[in-house]
Amino acid sequence: MSHPPAVALLRGINVGGKNILPMKSLTELFHQAGAEDIKTYIQSGNVVFRAAHPDKIATKVRAKILTDFSFKVPVITRSAAELATTVAANPFLQSGIDPSLLHVMFLADQSSPELIAKLDPSHSSPDEFALIGRDLYLHLPNGAARTKLTTAYFDATLKTTGTQRNWRTVLTLATMLGLPPAQQNS
Structure with a gap:
């Protein structure tokens, strides 16, 4: 099997x-x-x-x-089911934001509420983020190269390790895992 x-x-x-x-x-x-x-x-x-x-x-x-x-x-894993949840839960897609401006930072561990409370929503305005479980969704209108919402910032604040992928890569990986397009909300 x-x-x-x-x-x-x-x-x-x-x-x-x-x-x-x-x-x-x-x-x-x-x-x-x-x-x-x-x-x-x-x-x-x-x-x-x-x-x-x-x-x-x-x-x-x-x-x-x-x-x-x-x-x-660092090597972070996600099952196909976990990646399907990541794709379906992207809050920025539901807001109609251009997918080319979206990224996901996959975190090794889920952080405590106390650490999450230390995240500053205005740290890199107009960039935005939303943390759902071990997935940190990023909307970076000025691009990933210009943001202060870096892996170093989130690793230090949340006391975990993350790695970031653009939305297109996330969807490609979902396809490679055999997830049907309907589950991808693309």
Whole structure:
């Protein structure tokens, strides 16, 4: 029996000539960790795979990257069902905002209400964010390069680790996971 699909989102690989990790090598690391039906999407660390325990695969891959490539890489996983929920819950889509201005930051952990209360909605106006569970939705009208709503800001404030993807990438990963377009609200 085939295991359910999941996605692993690696942060900070193949960006600006740093933390170089060829997709062929990344695919092999997932294979060695026990994943099946492995597919990568673009060079920035998006891996769709099947496994009984995706988080265990992520832990093994993270350790192997450190051993083989000598750098630390956060690896955040979501099941197909979790990604379907992420796609369906985007509050900015329901507001009619241009999807090209939308991003999702996937968080490793859900933060406490006390930490969430420390987030400043005006930190990078006119940029907006909405936190729903472990998904941080971003509306960045001036672009991701100009915002102060960075992974560093959210990691420090929420005491977790996140990795960001644009909305188009999120929808592509949903398709790769086999989610029907009706579940994608595109």
